[in-house]
Structure formats: structure tokens, C-alpha cells
Amino acid sequence: xxxxxxxxxKTPTGIEGLDEVTNxxxxxxxxTLVCGSAGSGKTVLGLEFLVHGIEEYGEPGVFVAFEExxxxxxxxxxxxxxxxxxxxxxxxxxxxxxxxxxxxxEETGEYDLExxxxxxxxAVDAIGAxxxxxxxxxxxxxxxxxxxxxxxxxxxxxxWLKDRGLTAIVTGERGDGQLTRYGLEExxxxxxxxxxxxxxxxxxxxxxxxxxxxxSLHGTDEYPFLMGEDGISVLPITSVGLTHTASKERISTGVxxxxxxxxxxxxxxxxxxxxxxxxxTGKSSLSMTFLKAACERGERALYFSFEESKDQVIRxxxxxxxxxxxxxDKGLLHFHNVRPSSLGLEAHLASMHQxxxxxxxxxxxxxxxxxxxxxxxxxxxxxxxxxxVDFLKMKQITAMFTHLSSDGTALESMEEKVSSIxxxxxxxxxxxxxxxxxxxxxxxxxxxxxxxREMRDFVLTDHGIRLGDNYxxxxxxxxKQHGAHxxxxxxxxxxxxx
Amino acid sequence: MAGHAEKRQLEGQAxxxxxxxxxxxxxxxxxxxxxxxxxxxxxxxxxxxxxxxxVVDLLVNPKLAKGDQIIAVPTLVRQLxxxxxxxxxxxxxxxxxxxxxxxxxxxxTGV
Numbered sequence: 001x002x003x004x005x006x007x008x009x010k011t012p013t014g015i016e017g018l019d020e021v022t023n024x025x026x027x028x029x030x031x032t033l034v035c036g037s038a039g040s041g042k043t044v045l046g047l048e049f050l051v052h053g054i055e056e057y058g059e060p061g062v063f064v065a066f067e068e069x070x071x072x073x074x075x076x077x078x079x080x081x082x083x084x085x086x087x088x089x090x091x092x093x094x095x096x097x098x099x100x101x102x103x104x105x106e107e108t109g110e111y112d113l114e115x116x117x118x119x120x121x122x123a124v125d126a127i128g129a130x131x132x133x134x135x136x137x138x139x140x141x142x143x144x145x146x147x148x149x150x151x152x153x154x155x156x157x158x159x160w161l162k163d164r165g166l167t168a169i170v171t172g173e174r175g176d177g178q179l180t181r182y183g184l185e186e187x188x189x190x191x192x193x194x195x196x197x198x199x200x201x202x203x204x205x206x207x208x209x210x211x212x213x214x215x216s217l218h219g220t221d222e223y224p225f226l227m228g229e230d231g232i233s234v235l236p237i238t239s240v241g242l243t244h245t246a247s248k249e250r251i252s253t254g255v256x257x258x259x260x261x262x263x264x265x266x267x268x269x270x271x272x273x274x275x276x277x278x279x280x281t282g283k284s285s286l287s288m289t290f291l292k293a294a295c296e297r298g299e300r301a302l303y304f305s306f307e308e309s310k311d312q313v314i315r316x317x318x319x320x321x322x323x324x325x326x327x328x329d330k331g332l333l334h335f336h337n338v339r340p341s342s343l344g345l346e347a348h349l350a351s352m353h354q355x356x357x358x359x360x361x362x363x364x365x366x367x368x369x370x371x372x373x374x375x376x377x378x379x380x381x382x383x384x385x386x387x388x389v390d391f392l393k394m395k396q397i398t399a400m401f402t403h404l405s406s407d408g409t410a411l412e413s414m415e416e417k418v419s420s421i422x423x424x425x426x427x428x429x430x431x432x433x434x435x436x437x438x439x440x441x442x443x444x445x446x447x448x449x450x451x452x453r454e455m456r457d458f459v460l461t462d463h464g465i466r467l468g469d470n471y472x473x474x475x476x477x478x479x480k481q482h483g484a485h486x487x488x489x490x491x492x493x494x495x496x497x498x
Numbered sequence: 499m500a501g502h503a504e505k506r507q508l509e510g511q512a513x514x515x516x517x518x519x520x521x522x523x524x525x526x527x528x529x530x531x532x533x534x535x536x537x538x539x540x541x542x543x544x545x546x547x548x549x550x551x552x553v554v555d556l557l558v559n560p561k562l563a564k565g566d567q568i569i570a571v572p573t574l575v576r577q578l579x580x581x582x583x584x585x586x587x588x589x590x591x592x593x594x595x596x597x598x599x600x601x602x603x604x605x606x607t608g609v
Contacts, residue, residue, distance in 0.1 A: 026578065096564065098567065098569060099567045100567075100569065101567075104581070104582065104583060104584055105581070105584045105585070105586060106584065106585040106586070106594060106595075106597065106598030107585070107586050107587050107594075108585060108586075108588070108589055108590060108591040108594040108595060108598070109532075109587035109588035109589060109590040109591060110529050110532075110587060110588045110590075111529065111530075111570045111571060111572060111573075111586045111587045112526040112529070112570065112571060113569055113570050113571075114556070114569040114570075114571045115522065115524065115556060115563050115569045115570055115573065116569040116570075118524060118556045118557070118560045118563050119560070119563045119564060119568075119569070121560070122560040122561060122563070142568075144570070144586075152551040332513075405574045
């Protein structure tokens with residue numbers, strides 16, 4: 001029988017995203033099973049549930065560790081910035097490490113697990129705990145022989161937790177053909193969360209799924225989650241916050257001609273701009289110009305480079321008259337260079353979030369996102385990028401993402417998927433003719449503003465970027481042939497030469 | 499059966515002076531009463547004059563459960579001689595208890 005209370009009473013976990021996915025948190029006064037394979041983040045999730053409970057909701061918590069010692073636990077979460085010792089000293093957190101050493105235990109005759117109940121009760125009463133984590137209670141099965149007794153006692157334990165109104169998490173190791181190795185799901189009927197740690201093409205992605213949540217609406221998808229320096233954060237695709245304020249302020253791209261194409265004032269602050277083009281069309285140059293313009297306005301700018309080293313970028317930009325050194329010296333221009341293959345996508349995005357929080361820039365460039373996309377499957381990328389774009393918008397950071405497109409490949413469709421979360425899309429197209437190569441720029445879309453439909457000649461000069469005339473100008477017909485484009489291009493080069 | 503004290507001396511091992519045994523229970527349940535009765539009987543039979551039993555009721559002293567890592571009751575802990583040994587259950591099986599606390603029943607039954 002379900003009561004109304006089942007539908008309403010929830011205990012927020014305080015874990016970023018998880019409360020959205022569960023529509024408010026875990027069932028209050030009930031036990032939730034969190035299962036997953038080794039290293040999937042069960043322990044961290046449990047600890048975070050307690051730490052957030054203490055710090056944000058004033059609910060003390062008990063952590064019963066069957067596997068790790070107090071010291072190990074403290075060290076493991078210290079990297080997330082949690083000081084368990086302090087919480088213990090303040091009497092808000094209790095950690096009980098239970099050791100079951102099968103080799104030193106002999107069993108003879110009847111027994112029960114009242115000792116465990118007493119210890120748990122003692123810890124709960126001592127600090128007035130509202131939350132309990134048992135990690136992982138399955139150790140009982142490997143530590144003791146009499147399975148019948150354990151099963152009966154587990155049933156009693158879950159009833160005991162419920163009678164006391166404790167919101168609990170029990171963790172369980174993933175088993176073959178069932179959620180947990182010893183079938184814990186049999187005892188926990190209210191909420192089951194599955195954590196998964198997959199490695200595809202040598203790169204890891206963590207996912208979370210609510211397998212079951214009795215009497216509650218919940219997201220049924222698999223959600224990617226991050227385990228970054230701030231702990232766990234779940235990335236619900238649905239939670240894309242479209243509540244951010246839209247700025248009316250316009251900022252220059254650093255290329256006067258390009259600003260001219262979008263109403264003479266540049267793009268909106270806080271918008272996301274996608275720059276896509278084939279190799280060597282000047283995407284990095286354009287994005288660097290954009291960053292330099294921000295620095296000239298006295299704004300902090302951050303450049304994520306997945307392809308080139310900092311020195312290489314500085315050298316290359318010098319060749320088109322962009323001197324970046326002064327801005328780096330002034331502390332306005334920040335670089336973050338890393339190989340995309342060095343980390344999984346989730347780790348990249350987590351670290352990007354953190355760097356953005358630390359640097360607190362007004363303008364960010366990710367050059368290129370292609371490498372991130374290629375590093376994992378498509379759906380994951382989109383949700384992660386959505387999350388990143390969302391985060392940037394929330395902070396009113398204007399972002400430019402470059403994207404390497406290669407005609408006729410799967411990336412093209414990817415580009416379209418990505419473009420839907422972008423506010424503006426600039427295309428750089430490579431044109432070849434008679435041994436000559438040139439580049440054209442056009443603005444494919446730019447939300448909320450009138451923009452030129454022209455295709456302009458994109459030229460890298462010693463003094464930065466210039467846009468030439470309309471590509472079609474001075475041509476005799478509207479034939480959409482490369483030859484025709486090149487003809488126009490030649491015409492404009494001649495014009496430039498004069 | 500011959501006297502156990504003599505037998506143990508025949509083994510030629512350094513025999514421990516004292517057996518410090520601690521029995522953890524949770525209240526006066528049938529299981530805890532049985533465990534105590536069984537333990538007393540086994541000790542009188544095999545360790546007469548050499549043992550000391552301390553009964554800890556976790557309902558009275560719940561905090562003591564942590565120290566000896568008690569989760570099941572009844573649990574018998576052999577404090578001395580070291581190393582620590584644990585037997586859980588009502589101690590109904592004498593042989594197992596003797597093996598569990600290292601009183602080597604094999605020496606008694608051997609030819």
C-alpha cells in the first residue's frame with residue numbers, strides 16, 4: 001500500500017544534478033540501494049550524501065564502512081575538499097569501520113547480528129543522525145558463512161532503519177545477471193540507483209541511472225556524471241537551464257568587418273558562437289582575435305587549446321600581427337592546453353568547469369571541440385556540451401567554440417547537433433581553384449539579430465583578419481561552382497593587391 | 499579420558515598460563531544464556547583453573563562493541579593468549595569451540 005507521503009517526502013542529496021534527476025532527492029525515511037561495479041563511485045556518492053546533508057540541510061549522518069578504514073575514507077574525499085575529521089569533531093558525522101575477518105572467526109550454532117544493530121543505534125543516537133550509509137553491507141555475505149541468518153538479519157536491518165525514520169543508502173557490488181552480487185535489491189524496494197563506469201576506446205565515461213523509484217516521477221535515462229575535484233555532479237540533459245538572463249550588451253569579435261556582418265555591434269554577451277571550418281581556414285586565428293579583443297576591453301579571457309601548445313599559439317599568432325604576450329603578462333589572457341586523449345570527456349569537462357570557476361573569465365574559447373567529440377560517442381558529447389554551454393551562459397560568459405569540419409563525414413551531422421545549442425554559427429569554407437586556395441566566411445545563423453547573408457572573403461594578413469568583398473560581387477552569374485567562387489576570389493585578390 | 503592437564507604437558511608445548519575469554523551478548527536471550535552455559539562447561543572440562551570469563555552485555559555497554567569489532571552476538575573473543583580469536587554462535591559444538599580458541603582437541607583424542 002502506498003501512502004500519499006511516499007509521493008511527497010524526499011530527502012535532497014545535495015549532489016549536483018542528482019536531485020533533479022530524482023525529482024527532489026531520495027525517498028525520506030527509506031533505504032536506497034546504490035549499486036555498481038568496483039570503482040563506479042558508490043562510496044563517494046554515499047559520503048557526499050552525508051556531507052551535503054550535514055552542511056546544507058543540518059542533518060547529521062552515520063557512515064558505516066565495511067571495506068575502507070576511516071583514514072582511507074578521509075583521504076579519498078579530501079581531494080574533493082571534504083574535511084571529514086572536522087565534521088566528526090563537530091559531532092555531525094560518525095564513521096564506523098566494521099571489520100569482518102573471516103579467517104579469525106569461527107561459527108558454531110545460532111547467532112544474530114544484534115551487535116551490528118547496537119553499534120549502528122549507538123552511532124545514530126550519539127549524533128542524532130538522520131542519514132545513514134552502509135558501504136557495502138554485502139561484505140557480510142563474504143565474511144560470514146550462515147547465509148540464512150544474514151538474509152533474515154538484513155531484512156530486519158532495513159525494517160529497523162525504516163522504523164527509525166532514517167534515510168539510508170546501502171551500496172552493493174554489481175553482480176552477474178542481477179543488480180547486486182547477493183541480491184540486495186530483493187530487500188530494498190523503494191529506490192535503486194545504478195552507477196556505471198564504462199570504458200569505450202580507452203576512455204572512461206561514468207553514467208547513472210535510476211532503475212526504480214517507487215511512487216515517484218524520475219528521469220529514466222542514463223545520465224553521464226562527473227567525478228571531478230568538487231565531487232560528483234550528474235548531468236541531466238533535461239535540466240538545461242533556460243532561465244539565464246539574456247544580455248542585450250553586444251561585444252566585438254575583434255574583427256570589425258565581422259561585427260559589421262552582425263549589425264555592426266558584434267555578438268551578444270553570454271552567447272555561444274560556433275566557428276566551423278575545414279583544416280587551415282583560420283579558426284584559431286579568428287578565436288584568438290576574439291580573445292584579444294576581450295583583453296583590450298580589460299576583460300579576462302580563457303583559451304582552451306586541445307591542439308597546440310601555448311608557445312606555438314603565441315608564435316603563430318605573431319605571424320598575423322597578434323601580439324598576445326602583453327595580455328598574458330597582464331594576467332588577462334589565460335591558457336589551458338591539454339591533449340584531448342589524455343582524459344575522458346567527463347574529466348575534461350569537469351576540469352574545464354573548475355578552471356572556468358577559478359579564472360572567472362568573461363570570454364572563453366574552446367579550440368577545437370572536434371577533438372572532444374571524436375573522443376567519445378555522440379550522445380554523450382551533446383549532453384556534456386549542453387551542460388558546458390549552459391554553465392557559461394549562466395555565468396554570462398561569451399564563448400567561442402571552433403569545430404573542424406571535414407566534408408561528407410559523420411562529423412557533419414554532429415555539427416548540426418552541436419549547432420542547435422549554439423546561438424551563432426560562423427562558417428569558414430575552403431575554396432580551391434587553379435592551384436590557389438582561399439577562404440570564405442559566412443554567418444549561418446545568429447540568434448536575435450539581423451545578420452548579413454553575404455559570403456565574404458576571409459583573409460589573414462600581417463595585421464590580423466580582414467574580410468574582403470562579397471564573394472559573388474563582380475561576378476557575371478550566380479553559378480554555385482567552385483570555379484565561379486575562385487573567379488570571384490581572384491578578382492578580390494587583385495583588388496587587394498592594388 | 500585421561501586428565502587434560504597431563505596430556506597437555508605431554509605435548510611438550512609451552513602452555514599458556516591463563517585464558518582470558520570475553521563473551522559478548524545482547525541481553526538475556528536464550529542464545530546468550532546457552533552460549534554462556536556451553537562456554538562454562540567447556541572451560542571447566544578443558545581449562546579448569548586456567549580461565550577467566552568476562553561477559554559483556556552490549557545492551558548495557560553498547561560502546562564496547564566497536565573495540566572488539568563485534569557485529570554478531572553471541573561472540574566469544576579469546577583475548578589471551580594472543581592472537582585474538584573469535585567464535586560466533588551459541589557455542590553448542592564443543593569441538594569447534596576448542597578449535598576456535600586453539601585448545602587443540604586433536605591432542606586429546608589422539609592415540
